[in-house]
Amino acid sequence: MPDEDKTEQATPKRRQEAREEGRVAKSVELNTAFLMLAAVVFFYFTASNFGEKIKDVLIYFFTLASNFEITLDSFDILVKRISGFMFSILLPFFIVMATIAFLINVVQVGFYITPKAMEIKFDKINPVNGFKNMFSLRSFGELVKSLLKASVMGYILWIFIQKNINSWSSLSKTNQTAVFLVMIKSMFLVVVYILIFIIFMAILDYLFQKYTFEKSIMMTKQEVKDEYKQMEGDPKIKQKIRSMQMEMTRKRMMEEVKKADVVITNPTHYAVALKYDSATMAAPKVVAKGINLIAKKIKEIAKENDVPIVEKPELARSLYEKVKLDREIPEELYQAVAEILAYVFKLKNHPAS
Template sequence: MAYIRLDLQFFADEKTEKASPKKRQDSRNKGQVPKSNDINTALILLIVFLFLWLFGGAILGTTMTDILKHVFQSYLLLEVTEQNFEMIFYDLIMQAATVLLPVLLMALIAGVFSSYIQVGALFTTEPLKMSLSKINPLKGLKRLFSMRAIVDLLKSLLKITLVGTLVFVILWFNLEDVMLLSQKTVEDGFHVIAQLTALLGVAVAVLLLFLAIPDYLYQKYDHEKQIRMSKKDIKDEHKNMDGDPKIKSKRRQKQMEMAMSRMMQEVPKADVVITNPTHFAVALRYDEENADAPIVVAKGVDFVAQKIKGLAAKHDVVTVENKPLARALYAQTDIGQQVPEDLFKAVAEVLAFVYRLKNKQVN
């Protein structure tokens, strides 16, 4: 029996169920989302090199030429002093920033776009929180020799092989231009190198983008595997969301007791209690100023009916036995509702009897 109990506990804790919407949202709030860094890298490279290929000559070429002219025409004529060195350093930094700013801006846009198409709009500081488990050496060793680490190693080897092959092929087809660089002017040589670099960058980026698609699919599969839930997890989640059934039962019982108490407080104010006589009891009150018809202030069967009749007798509320009317009122009305139209006549006759009875008692 002990072995069977342990096996059942093992299967209950085994994570075989898909994650619930709440578990997915909780994981997302913690920054745990399926995301491929390879897609980010590939898109950043692609957009940056496309930008350099299309606009690099107009932006970088002119700016770099102006910088070189200014260096050789002005800076070389200055004395080497601390003030001049600071001035030259500041100027070169600002000019370099002017050159690099458009490229960095395109890289930023590409990074944000690649993350957005994978995970949507998400901002969380949860991954930045300090956690000792992140620097646990045992967990580090476990991650180092995990299946994910092996997959990452194989991916890296595949990427290195394919990228190296692609670069070799492109250089082989442009080998003549490379070999003739020594016979070209500096401007023409720079143009050839820039075009070849942009071509290599775009080609490598496109290759990495194709390789990133299966990586994203694997990351999505691995994420789904990581957030799986056991049957016990699902039950615990339902308990936390809906409340413990025992607590809910006690809460419901307490609400019923409070409703019963409020109902019993209205019985002494009733004009009449119509009974079955043993199984049903319905208490009515008629206020001409506030209602067009009598209102049911209390009703019950069996034990509750007996309690209503007891309170009525204690507070001198008239009790009238009418089996069909008592059953009809109990079935067709709720507490606080007016008497239905089809029962007006029967209820009016009962109330008339009650009022005549009260008048006789007064006289």
Template sequence: MKQRIDLQFFAQEKTEKATPKKRQDTRKKGQVPKSTDVNTALILLAVFLFLFLYGKVLGNHLFSTMEHVYKEYILQDVTEHAIPAMFKELTMESVLVMLPILLIALIVGMGASMLQVGFMFTPEAIKFKLEKINPLKGLKRIFSLRALVEFLKSMLKITLVGLLASSIIWFSLDSLMLLSLKSVQDGFFEVARLTGIIGALTACLLLFLSIPDYIYQKYDHEKQIRMSKQDVKDEQKKMEGDPQIKSKRKQKQMDMAMQRMMQEVPEADVVITNPTHFAIALRYDEENMDAPVITAKGADFIAYRIKTAAKQNEVVLVENKPLARALYYQTDIGDKVPEELFKATAEVLAYVYRLKNKLV
């Protein structure tokens, strides 16, 4: 009894790698190895590189917008028609500034996801499921090993990013102390430059840290989708069909084939026998056939059924052991008689025709 329980336990243990079907099913559910750190790092890097290249253009646009606000709007009367017009104009100016940044983030984010998992459309992943709001499962996720790893990873990132930003500010402290002596525009560009350096280096640091994170996510995903030996067997049964059902289906097909074959026996010209082990039914139409055709064949019990059907339908039975054995092993149902057996078969058919002529 104990040995049986141990065998059942080992059969349920997740020791096998996921099969291609299991991988495909989990992918359809949106369960793929993916690191959000890769997306975050690439988006940050792309955005800050864009700001390095076009930040001056965007800054000038912002300054011209602010200048327009303080020169034009301050002189306008505050009315119910003026306020919507001001709001609309400021909204359009804000869109012109933010839209390129948002587009860069969107494109790079999609590219980073496709780089990790390829193109994937999984509507099943966004379906509402009650188990997703189960508080017990939520607590289990919060206090799981995975949550602990994520917490430690976040603390490591915060610490390293904080050290990096503090170091850059420390080394740039002299230029920051002189900001009060600069114009607003120069001060803005100095702060923007420093922010860009911090952002770009932080993105590079996060990208470096995302490599082990992606490796861990892949390892964890493989661990999550492992299968037990029983799971593999069940999947194979499901794909190939239950052995009992498959056996019954095969038996039914054989029965139907046997029924069709037995229907051909009454149309045969002769049945060549062994006499007990083999029986081969031949039909020959001189006008439409080049050679006699095997319409039925069988051994032992099937041979007995062929001979019984032949007797019931007055089909001639001819005993010829070598020919019966050769036809059984060298041909299939529907085949023509092989050329090397033409002579022996012709002699049998000639005998049958003579016998029929005598009866007539």
């Protein structure tokens, strides 16, 4: 289907389906940029402590070398000790990097495990498809982006060298410690300048990825309608179910008319059946009601089952409009209904009077 037909924003269901497939708005550039930023910040605040640990390790091994005989066994021990020292030194750094990487992904796409995204897709490892992807528009865009980044970073480095080369040339007259500190500071500044550019590019890349993702999941008007039908059900089927439910409710209601104490009517339009049991009810209850044809049917069933019918047009309308089915009548109608029920109960108890 042509892209120009996809004019509608993706529904929550379409977004969820894309997420389950692992298709989300995510920028690898943003991950790289913030990992680099975290590394720079980490080493900026821990450089002195980190340097002290490295110095201690070097002193330890230089001291050890004076009375250390290298054999196959001793070399294995030495390698294990070096690995252990380096692991203990770099462990905090690795923990920080892993935490930052996790948080960046959560911020971008949230925390969600997608089994479909982890499935092996053979079309991705197909050599023919791989060859096509090498010459795709996306690959060309990535190449242009990489060349642009390399060029800008190279330009930043060249400008920095040009501005500082004169001050560096005067370092030949200072001691080695001063030279080392100046060079470290210069390297740090270069990294900061390049990092600012990388973060800027990463933000642009994330916005671009967000835009392309939103475009990729857009829908046509017909797709939105079809999805709505799937979620809500076919309107015709829903109408049929609703009709069946109403019919069942009517049948139950007509059965209740047979047990009612009285039916109050407007002669031609309204009919409301009431029942009252002082032992179980706080007030009379509407057990059936209807207008026109349903009202006529209620009156017919009432006559067939000797349920008294009382014509009270205003009361019938009030009961129909104010009281829901199977609910007790409101307080303002107590007096009017009580009078009718008293009359009906009197007739039942004294039919000849």
